[in-house]
Structures are given as C-alpha cells and as structure tokens.
Amino acid sequence: MSKGKVIIGMSGGVDSSTAAYLLKEEGYEVIGVTMGMWQEPGETEGCGNLSAVKDASRVAEKLGIEFHVLDFRKEFRENVVDYFINSYERGMTPNPCIACNRHVKWAALLDYANKIEADYIATGHYARIEKHPVTGRYSIKASVTAAKDQTYALYRLTQEQLERTLMPVGFYEKDEIRKIAANIDDFIAKKSDSQDICFIPDGDYGAFLERERGKNHCPGNFVDMEGNILGQHKGLIYYTVGQRKGLGIAFGKPMYVYGLDVDKNEVILCDNETLFSRTVYANQINCMSVPEFTDGMRFRGKIRYSHKMADCTVRMVGEDLLECTFDEPQRAITPGQALVLYDGEYVAGGGTILGAKLPIHQRKNEAE
Numbered sequence: 001m002s003k004g005k006v007i008i009g010m011s012g013g014v015d016s017s018t019a020a021y022l023l024k025e026e027g028y029e030v031i032g033v034t035m036g037m038w039q040e041p042g043e044t045e046g047c048g049n050l051s052a053v054k055d056a057s058r059v060a061e062k063l064g065i066e067f068h069v070l071d072f073r074k075e076f077r078e079n080v081v082d083y084f085i086n087s088y089e090r091g092m093t094p095n096p097c098i099a100c101n102r103h104v105k106w107a108a109l110l111d112y113a114n115k116i117e118a119d120y121i122a123t124g125h126y127a128r129i130e131k132h133p134v135t136g137r138y139s140i141k142a143s144v145t146a147a148k149d150q151t152y153a154l155y156r157l158t159q160e161q162l163e164r165t166l167m168p169v170g171f172y173e174k175d176e177i178r179k180i181a182a183n184i185d186d187f188i189a190k191k192s193d194s195q196d197i198c199f200i201p202d203g204d205y206g207a208f209l210e211r212e213r214g215k216n217h218c219p220g221n222f223v224d225m226e227g228n229i230l231g232q233h234k235g236l237i238y239y240t241v242g243q244r245k246g247l248g249i250a251f252g253k254p255m256y257v258y259g260l261d262v263d264k265n266e267v268i269l270c271d272n273e274t275l276f277s278r279t280v281y282a283n284q285i286n287c288m289s290v291p292e293f294t295d296g297m298r299f300r301g302k303i304r305y306s307h308k309m310a311d312c313t314v315r316m317v318g319e320d321l322l323e324c325t326f327d328e329p330q331r332a333i334t335p336g337q338a339l340v341l342y343d344g345e346y347v348a349g350g351g352t353i354l355g356a357k358l359p360i361h362q363r364k365n366e367a368e
Helices: 014-026 049-063 071-087 096-115 159-163 175-181 205-213 360-367
Strands: 006-010 029-036 068-070 120-122 128-131 138-141 219-223 229-233 256-261 267-271 276-287 297-302 308-317 322-329 336-342 344-355
Touching: 006 014, 006 096, 014 049, 014 096, 014 120, 014 175, 029 049, 029 096, 049 068, 071 096, 096 120, 096 159, 138 159, 276 336, 308 360, 322 336
Parallel strands: 006 029, 006 120, 029 068, 219 267
Antiparallel strands: 128 138, 138 344, 219 229, 256 267, 276 322, 276 344, 297 308, 297 336, 308 322, 336 344
C-alpha cells in the first residue's frame, strides 16, 4: 500500500535523484519534476537547464516514476531575481537561495501538489524535519552530515510547508548518498555539487546587475570612519561588508569594507578590528521551533552560511525587529544576510540582518 503521493523537485544532481529513489523504496508514489526557473527553454545555463532536464528525466525513467518539467520562471523572477537586484541597489548583500526556498521551491511546488492532489513535496536538501520535543512545532533539524548541512538556508519555511515536506537525504552522510546513487546511475553519482548562484554561474555579480538594469553604476568615494576621502570606488554593487580584496586601490595598510552609504554613494572602510560587533539587528522574522521570540531567550546563532555558530541572547525591540547579542564579538555583520538561531540541533527561526546598529528610525522610537 502506498504511503502517499509525493512530488519531488529533481535537479538532475546526485542528491535529488537519490531522494527520489529513497522515497520510492519507502513506499511512496513518487512524481519527479524539474523546475524551470531562470533560463529560456533549451538554454544550457541556470536552474532547470536543458542538461538538468535530460539528467533528471533519465533518472526518472530508470526509477520508473512519472516526470514533468514545470515553468516557474515568473515566480523565480519576481521572488528571487528582482529581490536580489533590489537588495544590492539598497546596499545589502542578499542570499537568493533562502528566498528561492521559501517562495519558489516550496510555495510553487506545494501549489502544484495541491492541483494534482499530492500529499507531500520532497527535496534533496541535507536537513531533517521533526517536531520539537518541547514546543511540538515542526522544525528543521541538523542533518546527519555536518559538512553538508543546509539548515541555514531553510529557516524561512512555514509550519504549513514543513508539515507537508519530506527530506530523506538528511539522514545520510554524503558518501552514503553517492554509493546509493551509483545503483541508479553511475554518471549522476559522480556529478559534482553546484556551488554558484544558479542565475550567475560565472560569479560576476556586478556585470549581472548592470546587464539586468541596463545601466552602469556610478563611481563614488572610499571614505574612512571619520568621513575622510581615501580614493574612488567603481560602484556600490561591487562591494560587501568585510571585503578586502578587489578594492582596486592601495591604502598602505589592510583596509576592509565596513558599510555602504547608498544616499552618499560612499564605501566606508575600516581596519579589521572595527568589523567586530556583538550586536545584530534583524527583521522579517520567522519563528520555527518556537512560537515567538521573547526577551532573554538563549540560542546559538549564525550570521552567514559558512559562519561558525556562536552563543547569543535575543530580545524583541519592535513588532518585527529582533536584537541578537552574541557573547563574543562576531566579524562582518552584513545587511541582507540571514541571522539564523538554533536551539540545539533545531532551527528556532531567524530573520534578515539589518546591521550591527539599530536602524535610525528605530533608535528614535526607542528613545520615545
């Protein structure tokens, strides 16, 4: 007897292919879909490209499961690409994968699942979904393999989305997944993991942003923390907090990007020590394993995907504004990235980083 009908997003890679296999072995009725999200039909770059479709289709045929290609380009453009561009133009450094997970991969897949009366959706992410032992809420839990753990990029998923999601590969080490994949398709099993942002495969963010907007971004001044002019930058979109390489000018000592002043078109530079701060402010808060954040809650927090999580305390300082204070100073707190809070192995929730200082309009509200 089938355990239910599940729609799985298949990228043509080792993880999603193995996830489809594992689900079928567990007794689910599996339907594979490849999501066309960026390229025009037939193009060879980007999400759901021609090569990915062929690989996913071949795996589906070998597994004996139904397979479809879905067009999610409109949803991807509106929720990921436009968000990415707008964030950079506001002086932020966004994480498009987080937006894609919440608004495209999950929202669009669930919409399709509802249309064909499927019970679940599934992905090849390295994470687990479990109910928190205390709160009883659905939560993302760390995968078995710490080296491939993808919980950071999934913190914005809702309770409704988590309740209907399966993530079978989160219970395996990466080398185990490749061994299982070898039984399906030897070529797929040996494919390398994707590392770049899918719609900017060459990694040249500046060139992409200029192409998309059809304009060059204006040069401006490098300034120090006191506002003294140090030289000229080539456009704010080419810089992010903590950056040292690629500044294009010698200062006589190591200098790093402290922040971007969009109104003045200035890149503010500092020494390495000034990049450290204990406090992080975030908005667009999503609670996962906890129903709400309250003053004094203790967690371990991450401020970027590769960041080593550190002990912290939180409090709400506005309706949608969280203050997180780390026990020890953290380096290069970057507006636009995500603050993700962990309760042990469980994702408690998180938000979008505004910076290391309270936004000016919020400072005024606090004073009143």
